[in-house]
Amino acid sequence: xxxxxxxxxxxxxxxxxxxxxxxxxxxxxxxxxxxxxxxxxxxxxxxxxxxxxxxxxxxxxxxxxxxxxxxxxxxxxxxxxxxxxxxxxxxxxxxxxxxxxxxxxxxxxxxxxx
Amino acid sequence: xxxxxxxxxxxxxxxxxxxxxxxxxxxxxxxxxxxxxxxxxxxxxxxxxxxxxxxxxxxxxxxxxxxxxxxxxxxxxxxxxxxxxxxxxxxxxxxxxxxxxxxxxxxxxxxxxx
Numbered sequence: 343x344x345x346x347x348x349x350x351x352x353x354x355x356x357x358x359x360x361x362x363x364x365x366x367x368x369x370x371x372x373x374x375x376x377x378x379x380x381x382x383x384x385x386x387x388x389x390x391x392x393x394x395x396x397x398x399x400x401x402x403x404x405x406x407x408x409x410x411x412x413x414x415x416x417x418x419x420x421x422x423x424x425x426x427x428x429x430x431x432x433x434x435x436x437x438x439x440x441x442x443x444x445x446x447x448x449x450x451x452x453x454x455x456x
Numbered sequence: 457x458x459x460x461x462x463x464x465x466x467x468x469x470x471x472x473x474x475x476x477x478x479x480x481x482x483x484x485x486x487x488x489x490x491x492x493x494x495x496x497x498x499x500x501x502x503x504x505x506x507x508x509x510x511x512x513x514x515x516x517x518x519x520x521x522x523x524x525x526x527x528x529x530x531x532x533x534x535x536x537x538x539x540x541x542x543x544x545x546x547x548x549x550x551x552x553x554x555x556x557x558x559x560x561x562x563x564x565x566x567x568x569x570x
Contacts, residue, residue, distance in 0.1 A: 384560050386560070387559070390556050433500070446502065447492075447499030449499045
């Protein structure tokens with residue numbers, strides 16, 4: 343079964359540094375998402391992306407965050423200047439028809455900001 | 457933000473018995489609900505969904521019931537198996553069009569004892 347793949351599985355960075363989290367969504371999917379889960383908290387929506395533009399973003403997704411689909415297969419989340427509170431598990435997801443189809447999640451990237 | 461609530465952090469059942477996981481929501485505009493299962497070090501895996509036009513959806517051992525007047529849904533697993541031991545998340549689409557944004561509950565950890 344096709345799956346969403348994320349790299350790296352664990353990223354450690356120092357506060358203030360830029361990080362790029364990478365995802366390869368399922369190949370025929372058209373909608374792409376980033377979610378995060380801070381340890382002990384809920385899974386939270388960050389951003390949705392369709393047709394090469396952001397379709398919705400949460401309050402968490404401020405100017406420090408950006409997303410990009412640089413080619414036909416990758417989908418990236420960039421955090422420009424990481425803060426300690428950005429430490430979380432970041433999940434990429436994709437779906438083929440958006441809001442009324444299930445999201446398929448990757449196994450996540452654990453980001454640790456020191 | 458308590459729009460989707462899973463009030464039981466954990467549940468333990470015997471193999472072969474029924475597992476019932478509960479979820480409450482606060483916003484009557486929510487119109488599509490999903491259950492996800494999550495194993496440690498993996499991303500959430502889609503289990504089953506239900507649209508607000510239905511009150512029941514069944515897929516094998518999994519049945520989701522929706523009570524719109526009570527703003528309550530439940531997931532029944534019959535019979536429960538040890539491999540079902542995982543964290544179960546209830547999620548709701550807040551009716552925000554086709555963006556695929558989901559609001560998650562806190563999760564319930566299910567342990568199925570052999």
